[in-house]
Amino acid sequence: MSRIRSVATSAAMNRRTLLAATGAVTLSAGIGYALRPDSEAHAATTGTGESAVAVSRQAPAAPLAPYERGTTLESVAAPHSGSGGYRRLGDGPAWKRVVRGDLAAAKSGRADRRTALAAFVQFTDLHLIDVQHPLRLEYLRTGAANAWRPHESLTVAGAVSLVERVNALRGAPVTGSPLHFVMTTGDNTDNNSKTELDWFLKVMSGGRISPNSGDPRHYEGVQNSGLKLYWQPDAALRDADKQRGFPHLHGFLAAAIRELRSPGLGLPWYSTVGNHDALPLGCYRHGDSFLAEFAVGGKKLMTLPASASVALRAAIKNDKDPKGTQLRDLLKAHARQLRSVTPDESRAPFTPAEYLKAHLDPAHTGPGPIGHGYSQANLAAGTQYYAFRISDDIIGISIDTTDPGGHYMGSIGTTQLRWLDKTLSDNKDSYAIVFSHHTSKSMTNRRTDPAHPSDKRHGGEDVVATLAKHRNVLAWVNGHTHKNEIIAHSAPNHGSFWEINTASHVDFPHLARIIEVVDNKDGTLSLFTTLIESAAPHRTDFSDLSQTGLAALYRELAFNSPGRSTELAGASRDRNTELVLKKA
Structure with missing residues (x-):
């Protein structure tokens, strides 16, 4: 397979690619390139046009020296003392790199x-x-302690600190080469709420954020409800979490909704959609007017009998209520238990089209590219998948694995699967890295797309089979499970690739992952994966409610969250790795 792409011989030629071929357009080192909305080649994102076109970029500058500082190769947050109750975090031992030769x-x-x-x-x-959104299901905690997490009000502060960490990186830790871009693989928001979408775009591209909705002056939610079911940080009430050792932090809620500033990423960034971005609460299909009105209204349910909680949670888990009918009936049945909150139209659910328009808004371009992978072609076609050029040698492909029919598990339609197959074929002279939200194991939802009932849905095994047909595929990078897991996929006489699943930034451990692709010049390639935490210090100070202090507290509260899984960090073979592949 030739690793040198000639722009002049690409399938689609237009003024932009001609300029690139003649050297009039170059991209600086470390910057990924997305096919622009005004490019004819960008029709590839809709599955109706040409495949993605290579664009020249300048050779990278001399690499920096390899490093470990600021990564989990140096240190990882870990409990500092004790074995029970609320535990304080500190600097823990590093996670060493593991070489995996499963495929070569x-x-x-x-x-x-x-x-x-x-x-x-x-x-x-x-x-x-x-966290003040009226549709949130905090009351499910009456049936399971982990259904609500005490740190949820600090997600924005935590995400900003993660941006600060990336901005402070010197480059790629193994090779020292410049970082090209950041890709977010979905569940950027939680409730499919316009407030959250605005916060996400400002976290990534920069801006001032007030992580508050409803009353602009006061928090209105479960954490000042007086209910012992939830951690009441500002109150002396001995709630269930304080009985577990959680602190009394006067001023916490005021600090949690206080305006903060994100510097925005210093790198171009791309976006992939997840089920919490596509569906109300991450599991219900759009279309129920009662739930849409409830989301912006002035009532909120904060507690529920345990039996009703268990029943609703089972219906969601077992995909028995994709339209939200059971939730609607439950809210109506418990109307007398609803508490008053301040209505807020900005809490309205956003549609897929509104999600695309928000990404395309020039106010959120930040370091680019315009649309962060999405284009006007996506908007016109109603699609949320696209291809982009990572470098001369590698193409990136972002696919949409959310199911509009409802439920949090994923699938992919025949139209998109064929587009994926064609895009890989049309770019056979480039290596390919595929991005999605769902993993191969979590694509089990074949519910029909209401808008495209004839478009058959496919599970993870069909995506694996499609990727394995193409020897240029290096990796499938995804999320959803909140757990680190790296799987080697090998097919006889076909391609082998690595599936790289990374833990979330909401459940402990809070992580992101650096991925480096190198040519070993011996018939093999290596993918180096290095996990990073946010820039917040591992140690917390309960008297520090600054933006940085809250980000540190976010991590520690997550570690102590009742009922949390202790398996999400994965094994050492799923963390910092070198993943070896044969060159095609």
Whole structure:
């Protein structure tokens, strides 16, 4: 497979690619390139036009020295003392790198031969949460302690700190080469709320954010409800979480909704949609007018009998209520238990078209590209998948695995699957990295898309089979499960690739992942994965309610969240790795 793409011989030629071929257009080192909305080649994002076109970029500057500082190769947040109750965090031991030869043997001397092809950062499952949103299901905690998390009001502060970490990185930790871009693989928001979408775009591109809705002066939600079911940080009430050792922090709620500032990423960033971005509460299809009106209204349910909580949670988990009918009936049945809150139209659910328009808004372009992968072609076609050029050697493909029919598990339609197959074929002379929200294991929802009932839905096994047909596929990078897991996929006589699933930034451990692609010059390639935490210090200070102090507290509260899974960090083979592949 030739690794050198000639722009002049690409399938689609237009003025932009002609300029690139003649050297009139170049891209600076470390910057990914998305096919622009005004490019004819961008029709590839809709599945109706040409495939993505390579664009020249300048050779990268001399690489920096490899480093570990600021990554989990240096240190990881870990409990500082004690074995029960509320535990304080501090600097813990580093996670060492593991070489995985599942798909190809690692050959000696490769470190002296390797050449960097690309490097980027993956964010996933930020779950920026409007905790005062009337539709939130906090009351499910009466049936399960982990149905509500005490740190949820600090998601924005935590995400801003993650942006600060990426901005402080010197480059890629193994090769020292520049980072090309950041890709977020979905569940950027939590309630499919316009407030959260605005916060997400400002976190990524920069701006001032007030993580508050409803009353602009006061918090109105479960954490000042007086209910012992929830942590009441400002009150002396001995609630269920304080009985577990959670602190009394006067001024916490005022600090949590106080305006903060995101510097925005210093790198171009791209976006992939997740089920919490596509569906109200991440599991209900659009279309119920009662739920849409309830979202912006002045009533909120904060507690529920345990039996009703268990029943509703089971209906969601078992995909028994994709339209939200059971939720609607429950809210009506408990009308007398609803508490008054301040109505807010900005809490309205957003449609897929509104999601695209928000990304295309020039106010949110930040470091680029315009639309962050999405284009006017996507908007016209009603699609949320696209291809983009990472470097001369590698193409990126973002697919939409959300199911408009409802439920939090994923699938993909035949039209999109064929587009994926064609895009990979049309770019057979480039390596490919595919991005999605759902994993191969979590694509089990084949519910019909109401808007396209004849478009058959496909599960994860069909996506794996499609990717395995193409020997240029290196990796499938995704999220959704909130757990680190790396799977080797191998198919006889076909392609082998790595599936890289990364933990979230809402459930502990709060992580993102740097991925570097290198040519070992010995018939193999390596993908280096390095996990990073936010820039917030591991140690917290309960008297520090500054933006940085809240980001540190966000992590520690998440560690202590009752009922949390302790398996999300994965095994050492799922964390900092070198993943070896044979060159096609």
